[in-house]
Amino acid sequence: MTADLEITRLRESSGKGFEKVFAFLRERLLAGSLRPGDRLIPERDLAAQLGVSRPILREALRALTVLGVVEIRDRVGTIVRRPDPSVLNDFFTFAFAQQSDVIDDVMQARIAIECQAVRLAAERATVSDFEKLQQALARIVETIDDPDGGSAADFDFHRAVVHAGKSETLIVLHNSLSGILMRSHRSRRELLQAFDSMKTYLIEDHRRIFDAIVGRDPEYAEKVLREHFAIGDDFRRRAAIGESDARNAS
Amino acid sequence: MTADLEITRLRESSGKGFEKVFAFLRERLLAGSLRPGDRLIPERDLAAQLGVSRPILREALRALTVLGVVEIRDRVGTIVRRPDPSVLNDFFTFAFAQQSDVIDDVMQARIAIECQAVRLAAERATVSDFEKLQQALARIVETIDDPDGGSAADFDFHRAVVHAGKSETLIVLHNSLSGILMRSHRSRRELLQAFDSMKTYLIEDHRRIFDAIVGRDPEYAEKVLREHFAIGDDFRRRAAIGESDARNAS
DNA sequence: GTATGTATTCTGGTCTGACCAAGGTAAAAC
DNA sequence: GTTTTACCTTGGTCAGACCAGAATACATAC
Numbered sequence: 001m002t003a004d005l006e007i008t009r010l011r012e013s014s015g016k017g018f019e020k021v022f023a024f025l026r027e028r029l030l031a032g033s034l035r036p037g038d039r040l041i042p043e044r045d046l047a048a049q050l051g052v053s054r055p056i057l058r059e060a061l062r063a064l065t066v067l068g069v070v071e072i073r074d075r076v077g078t079i080v081r082r083p084d085p086s087v088l089n090d091f092f093t094f095a096f097a098q099q100s101d102v103i104d105d106v107m108q109a110r111i112a113i114e115c116q117a118v119r120l121a122a123e124r125a126t127v128s129d130f131e132k133l134q135q136a137l138a139r140i141v142e143t144i145d146d147p148d149g150g151s152a153a154d155f156d157f158h159r160a161v162v163h164a165g166k167s168e169t170l171i172v173l174h175n176s177l178s179g180i181l182m183r184s185h186r187s188r189r190e191l192l193q194a195f196d197s198m199k200t201y202l203i204e205d206h207r208r209i210f211d212a213i214v215g216r217d218p219e220y221a222e223k224v225l226r227e228h229f230a231i232g233d234d235f236r237r238r239a240a241i242g243e244s245d246a247r248n249a250s
Numbered sequence: 251m252t253a254d255l256e257i258t259r260l261r262e263s264s265g266k267g268f269e270k271v272f273a274f275l276r277e278r279l280l281a282g283s284l285r286p287g288d289r290l291i292p293e294r295d296l297a298a299q300l301g302v303s304r305p306i307l308r309e310a311l312r313a314l315t316v317l318g319v320v321e322i323r324d325r326v327g328t329i330v331r332r333p334d335p336s337v338l339n340d341f342f343t344f345a346f347a348q349q350s351d352v353i354d355d356v357m358q359a360r361i362a363i364e365c366q367a368v369r370l371a372a373e374r375a376t377v378s379d380f381e382k383l384q385q386a387l388a389r390i391v392e393t394i395d396d397p398d399g400g401s402a403a404d405f406d407f408h409r410a411v412v413h414a415g416k417s418e419t420l421i422v423l424h425n426s427l428s429g430i431l432m433r434s435h436r437s438r439r440e441l442l443q444a445f446d447s448m449k450t451y452l453i454e455d456h457r458r459i460f461d462a463i464v465g466r467d468p469e470y471a472e473k474v475l476r477e478h479f480a481i482g483d484d485f486r487r488r489a490a491i492g493e494s495d496a497r498n499a500s
Numbered sequence: 501g502t503a504t505g506t507a508t509t510c511t512g513g514t515c516t517g518a519c520c521a522a523g524g525t526a527a528a529a530c
Numbered sequence: 531g532t533t534t535t536a537c538c539t540t541g542g543t544c545a546g547a548c549c550a551g552a553a554t555a556c557a558t559a560c
Contacts (some may be wrong), residue, residue, distance in 0.1 A: 001432055012361055016310070016513070016514085017514060017515095018513080018514090019515070026344075029344060030343065030344065039390060042539075042540060043541065044540080052514080052515085053514060053515045053516070054515090054516095055305035055308070055513085055515080055543095056513080056514065058305070058309055058541090059308055059309055059312040060312075061311040062268070062310075062312055062313050063312050063313060063316040065313070065317070065342055065345060065371060066313040066316055067316055067340060068341070068344075071342050071511075072541070072542095073540095073541080074521095074522075074523085074540085074541055074542070075521075075522050075524090075539080075540050075541050075542090076522090076523065076524090076540070076541075077540065077541080078541085082345075082542090083341060083344045083345040087341055089336070089536095090317060090340070091317055091318070091333060091337055091338065092317050093280065094317055094318070094333045095318075095332075095333035098284030101417065102353070102419070105353055105417050105418050105420075106419050106421045108366060108370065108415075108417045108420055109363070109417070109419040109423055111361070112362045112363050112367070112420060112423075113362050113363065115362065115365070115366065116358055116359070116365065117362070119356065123351070130376030134525045150532075150559095166356075167355050167358045167359070168352065168355050169352065169355045169358060170355075170358055170362060171355045171357055172345070173362075173423065175358055186420060191297040194414055209559085255517090261525085266543085267542070267543060268540070268542080268543090277508095292510075292511060292512085293511075293512065302543080302544085303543060303544045303545070304544090304545090305543075305544080306542080306543065306544085316553085321553095322512070322513095323511095323512080324511085324513070324550090324551075325510080325511050325512050325513085325550075325551050325552045325553085326511070326512075326552065326553085327511065327512075328512085334526095435501055460503090484556095501558085501560105502559105503559085503560075504551085504557100504558080504559075504560085505554075505556100505557090505558075505559090506555100506556085506557080506558085507554105507555085508553100508554085508555075508559080509552105509553085509554075509555085510534090510551105510552085510553075510554090511548105511550100511551090511553090511559105512531095512549105512550095512552100513548105513549080513550090513551105513554080514548085514549080515547080515548080515549100516545105516546090516547085516548105517544105517545095517546100518541085518543100518545085519544080519545105520541105520542080520543080520544100521540100521541095521542090522539105522541095523538105523539085523540080523541100524534100524537100524538085524539075524540095525536100525537085525538085525539095525547100525553090526536095526537090526538100526558100527534105527535085527536080527537090528533100528534080528535070528536085529532100529533080529534065529535085530531100530532080530533070530534080
């Protein structure tokens with residue numbers, strides 16, 4: 001509507017076509033003059049205003065799309081969206097597709113996130129969170145002999161912990177790491193079956209974490225969680241070595 | 251015409267043009283048939299083989315570019331790259347830019363990352379890391395009265411800590427959060443100027459963190475760092491209240 | 501034979517203008 | 531007032547063209 005002045009300015013400032021347009025839109029998005037829900041003006045008009053051709057504009061739009069910032073709806077228009085964390089999954093998938101040895105490293109990030117989250121959880125968790133945690137805990141007990149279900153239950157519990165932390169950022173990050181972790185999670189869990197002592201350890205650890213959160217003890221909560229990871233890591237290290245990669249994705 | 255069995259298959263499988271091409275390339279990238287360093291065939295040829303027009307191909311290529319998977323080099327070609335973590339910066343910037351109240355929340359993530367990193371640093375830091383940390387520490391002392399320089403020095407120190415942790419993932423995440431944090435960092439630091447007691451606290455805290463790392467004491471390192479954040483948060487809370495929102499855009 | 505400089509080719513970067521199909525909408529028909 | 535319908539809008543795509551500079555081949559000079 002009123003955006004022509006600045007656009008003209010932009011036309012000379014930034015670099016080449018795509019870069020220019022992308023930078024322009026980026027700025028608009030970041031500055032907040034384009035907010036989630038807004039609909040951009042038609043591609044043709046926008047392209048004209050920006051002084052580029054439609055294909056170029058579309059490149060920029062598409063770029064923003066993969067970043068989850070906008071959504072191009074066929075025959076409707078381009079609307080601004082609140083960035084969807086699932087984009088990160090995309091990225092991580094690409095990033096870690098080639099190297100499989102980064103799992104341990106990603107694990108460090110997970111530990112970081114969860115340890116912080118569990119602290120927050122101990123402070124902020126609501127009764128509703130308690131319930132969810134308890135349910136997750138129950139499922140862990142139920143599925144202790146089932147690799148698949150157990151893995152899921154385990155993960156759910158940890159996810160519940162992070163959610164109880166009430167930090168959007170931590171939730172996003174944790175969720176983003178999920179993709180990579182998921183892969184290893186199952187295989188890791190499987191070999192836990194070998195050790196029978198693991199079962200009690202698994203249950204006990206989670207229960208203690210739960211108790212710590214309910215008991216509003218951040219310090220202890222983190223401590224237990226950290227130990228939980230350490231012991232798990234230890235078991236894993238002890239058992240698994242030859243991680244064969246069956247990557248024949250049909 | 252007859253040389254492209256898989257391509258032809260793809261042509262019908264996936265959805266529309268862009269989606270199809272993107273999915274195709276994505277698969278190739280993930281499967282590993284396209285590996286970092288490889289150069290794609292010229293756009294014209296590739297477009298022809300995929301049965302789409304060049305603009306569409308470029309949309310897909312550009313999309314992969316923002317994901318950091320490929321790099322389009324002017325007049326050279328499109329080469330596959332190992333995903334660049336800087337992509338995350340893009341995303342996080344977008345994701346957290348719109349809400350200005352998330353700073354505190356992002357801070358939780360920073361704390362999470364750094365606390366984990368400092369632990370690792372205490373275990374893994376090399377002599378080279380020690381030196382960098384010491385230099386950063388020295389700069390903090392030097393620039394204690396300079397808001398700008400001080401902010402940078404402070405940040406450098408923390409960055410050095412994370413790097414000393416030797417976890418690529420943590421480094422990536424920390425770096426990604428930097429963008430958002432940077433904004434607030436300076437203003438936060440400025441108001442620290444008001445409190446004179448802050449200066450000694452700032453120096454002392456960082457020095458203790460440094461000592462903990464050199465002393466190979468993860469537990470203590472995290473403890474100090476956590477307190478460091480807590481105290482900073484406290485000061486901030488005490489000083490700044492009316493965080494005015496400059497939302498004069500639109 | 502080597503080295504240098506030049507011409508040619510290749511490749512991305514961009515533009516123009518066009519066609520299609522389906523969503524939206526308002527006029528037209530009931 | 532409701533339904534139907536025709537039109538316009540909008541994204542999705544294509545085809546072919548031009549440019550500028552990198553890469554390379556080639557020819558020339560030493």
